[in-house]
Amino acid sequence: MDRMASNLLDGAIGFDDPTNPSPLIGRLLLVEDCVETSGAFVLHHLLKRAFSSPNSSNAVIFLAFSQSFVHYDRILRKLGCNLAAQRDNGRFVFFDMLTLGCSGEKTRSGKETDEGVLVGLYCKIQRAVDALIQENKKHVTIVIDDISLLEVAANGSSNLVLDFLHYCHTLLSEVGCSIIALDHEDVYMDIKRPLSLQLEYLADVLIKVGPLATGIAKDVHGQLTVLNKPVEGLQDKLRNRVQNFQFYIKENGTEFFYSGSRA
Amino acid sequence: MAESICRALRDGALQGELAPTLTIKDNINSPFGFHAFSHVLTQLSSNILAGKSQSRGLVLLSFSRSPAYYVQLLKKRGLNVGSSAKWIQILDCYTDPLGWKQRFMEGENVSNVDQEVSNLSHLCTNVGDMDKLFSSIITLGKAGFVGEGTVRFCVAVDSVTNMLRHSSISALAGLLSSLRSNDSVSSTFWLVHEDLHEEKVIAALEYMSSIVATLEALTPPPYESRSNVDNSYLERRSTKGRFHVRIKRRNGRVRVISEDFNVELAGIKFTSISSEDAVINQVLIPKVQFNLQLSEKELNDRARVVLPFEHQGTGKPIQIYDGRRSLSESKDDNIPLMSNEKGNDDGWGKGEIVYFRDSDDEMPDSDEDPDDDLDI
Numbered sequence: 001m002d003r004m005a006s007n008l009l010d011g012a013i014g015f016d017d018p019t020n021p022s023p024l025i026g027r028l029l030l031v032e033d034c035v036e037t038s039g040a041f042v043l044h045h046l047l048k049r050a051f052s053s054p055n056s057s058n059a060v061i062f063l064a065f066s067q068s069f070v071h072y073d074r075i076l077r078k079l080g081c082n083l084a085a086q087r088d089n090g091r092f093v094f095f096d097m098l099t100l101g102c103s104g105e106k107t108r109s110g111k112e113t114d115e116g117v118l119v120g121l122y123c124k125i126q127r128a129v130d131a132l133i134q135e136n137k138k139h140v141t142i143v144i145d146d147i148s149l150l151e152v153a154a155n156g157s158s159n160l161v162l163d164f165l166h167y168c169h170t171l172l173s174e175v176g177c178s179i180i181a182l183d184h185e186d187v188y189m190d191i192k193r194p195l196s197l198q199l200e201y202l203a204d205v206l207i208k209v210g211p212l213a214t215g216i217a218k219d220v221h222g223q224l225t226v227l228n229k230p231v232e233g234l235q236d237k238l239r240n241r242v243q244n245f246q247f248y249i250k251e252n253g254t255e256f257f258y259s260g261s262r263a
Numbered sequence: 264m265a266e267s268i269c270r271a272l273r274d275g276a277l278q279g280e281l282a283p284t285l286t287i288k289d290n291i292n293s294p295f296g297f298h299a300f301s302h303v304l305t306q307l308s309s310n311i312l313a314g315k316s317q318s319r320g321l322v323l324l325s326f327s328r329s330p331a332y333y334v335q336l337l338k339k340r341g342l343n344v345g346s347s348a349k350w351i352q353i354l355d356c357y358t359d360p361l362g363w364k365q366r367f368m369e370g371e372n373v374s375n376v377d378q379e380v381s382n383l384s385h386l387c388t389n390v391g392d393m394d395k396l397f398s399s400i401i402t403l404g405k406a407g408f409v410g411e412g413t414v415r416f417c418v419a420v421d422s423v424t425n426m427l428r429h430s431s432i433s434a435l436a437g438l439l440s441s442l443r444s445n446d447s448v449s450s451t452f453w454l455v456h457e458d459l460h461e462e463k464v465i466a467a468l469e470y471m472s473s474i475v476a477t478l479e480a481l482t483p484p485p486y487e488s489r490s491n492v493d494n495s496y497l498e499r500r501s502t503k504g505r506f507h508v509r510i511k512r513r514n515g516r517v518r519v520i521s522e523d524f525n526v527e528l529a530g531i532k533f534t535s536i537s538s539e540d541a542v543i544n545q546v547l548i549p550k551v552q553f554n555l556q557l558s559e560k561e562l563n564d565r566a567r568v569v570l571p572f573e574h575q576g577t578g579k580p581i582q583i584y585d586g587r588r589s590l591s592e593s594k595d596d597n598i599p600l601m602s603n604e605k606g607n608d609d610g611w612g613k614g615e616i617v618y619f620r621d622s623d624d625e626m627p628d629s630d631e632d633p634d635d636d637l638d639i
Contacts, residue, residue: 163361170329229294
């Protein structure tokens with residue numbers, strides 16, 4: 001296998017199990033980050049993971065609320081993965097919500113309600129998933145970057161966001177998709193944060209990204225906590241296990257290591 | 264006491280009484296409410312199948328899991344789901360709760376659910392309408408298993424939290440209480456995530472239920488501590504917790520019982536509070552040779568003691584010496600407080616400090632100069 005196989009993060013999610021090459025099928029993975037430490041690198045890592053496996057039945061639907069295609073393409077190219085080529089292959093479906101949300105929707109029916117925007121988006125996802133399944137792409141991953149901006153697109157209605165996510169969740173059980181979502185924890189600090197709590201209930205795997213507890217360090221960029229909920233079909237050693245480790249982000253990848261073990 | 268819960272739900276309602284109702288609530292630190300819910304669901308289902316329970320069938324409102332998931336779950340526990348008896352009916356509020364799919368996929372076959380599941384489940388595309396929900400529950404129950412007269416069925420709701428997203432608490436309370444009071448409902452139970460709602464919502468739900476089961480974590484949340492210290496401890500304990508049950512009897516008596524639970528691969532397991540903890544509790548109480556606490560009599564006696572320099576206010580107006588009165592007046596004031604010579608007579612009445620002189624050699628306190636006989 002490639003270099004990524006020995007990665008701590010992959011091990012914590014369950015990618016290192018040879019009997020089950022796609023452990024995320026039917027599961028929702030939530031990445032929670034904060035202002036001090038961005039969790040976007042986890043998305044990039046998982047994105048690369050989806051395309052780097054020799055298994056060509058993987059496909060990704062990407063809902064980009066925060067960055068443009070060019071941004072992701074540049075980063076993934078550094079990691080050794082060509083998104084533009086994957087898009088041409090039909091394995092990468094990119095919804096640029098920065099432009100789509102504002103102009104594309106309104107032209108169709110004149111004026112669109114907040115709900116209408118998300119219903120339309122869900123409909124597009126459902127169609128894309130159906131098309132990918134038709135093309136024998138068995139494992140479709142839906143990536144949402146990020147939930148807070150999805151809430152902005154829903155005009156601040158967290159109920160609408162949850163409804164949208166619920167509909168995406170139905171795809172998990174119906175066609176065996178998986179969902180990877182990024183959420184900013186500290187956006188909801190002051191209010192009793194019902195949205196992010198709801199998301200934590202919904203998630204099967206929770207990855208928290210935060211700054212180093214002991215303060216800023218030169219060779220450690222932050223730390224990760226991975227929690228696997230006890231769902232069936234999961235490796236025994238991962239069931240409801242909490243794993244903590246630290247990371248260091250480089251241009252062409254991320255290093256993961258246990259605290260104190262970095263040379 | 265997970266068994267006693269299941270027994271109460273199994274035995275159902277008496278004629279003319281409300282159906283027994285169970286609220287299962289959990290929070291994010293111990294999010295295993297669904298495990299407890301499915302435990303109750305399977306126990307009740309096997310009772311129904313064995314004909315031991317008052318109810319002959321079960322209507323399940325699935326909000327958080329798909330009907331196919333439940334069919335799988337019940338099959339895995341060895342329950343006969345596909346039989347022609349049709350003892351379970353699932354009102355599918357999961358697949359398309361708001362009718363979005365219906366709106367866009369007109370005519371298209373959206374789901375690839377197998378025949379067995381679709382026989383049991385009935386799609387609901389507007390979960391916000393409580394009246395419609397109620398009538399479809401009753402219709403499903405009556406058509407499914409209630410043949411003649413007195414046969415009853417159970418109602419289970421797998422997530423009141425999701426219901427509350429689509430309706431107000433008053434509308435929901437209306438639905439739940441009309442379910443409880445319906446003649447053909449034997450018992451109901453539902454799951455709610457405690458920390459997602461305001462206290463009044465949880466209180467409203469608890470008022471409507473005869474049994475409340477709470478799942479609590481034994482340890483603080485694992486991901487709040489941002490260090491590696493004690494990591495192994497958290498890993499070991501995180502599937503365990505405490506299960507508190509509050510049962511309200513018909514006569515108003517309330518009983519509270521606690522149990523430990525552990526979520527295992529095969530499901531949730533309940534055990535009586537472990538002996539390990541009992542041992543810890545015993546050890547924590549220190550063994551000492553003196554009493555740490557006073558008896559009631561001792562407390563009363565202590566309260567009666569008049570402290571010498573405390574103004575007691577015993578009937579007389581309190582006078583504070585201001586330095587301008589004559590000395591004799593202030594002497595009189597001192598007498599009841601400093602009763603050093605005759606105090607042992609009336610000591611029990613009001614509690615005083617008793618002072619015995621050690622010997623006659625010791626002179627009583629006076630203002631005399633003790634050195635005035637010195638011949639210098």
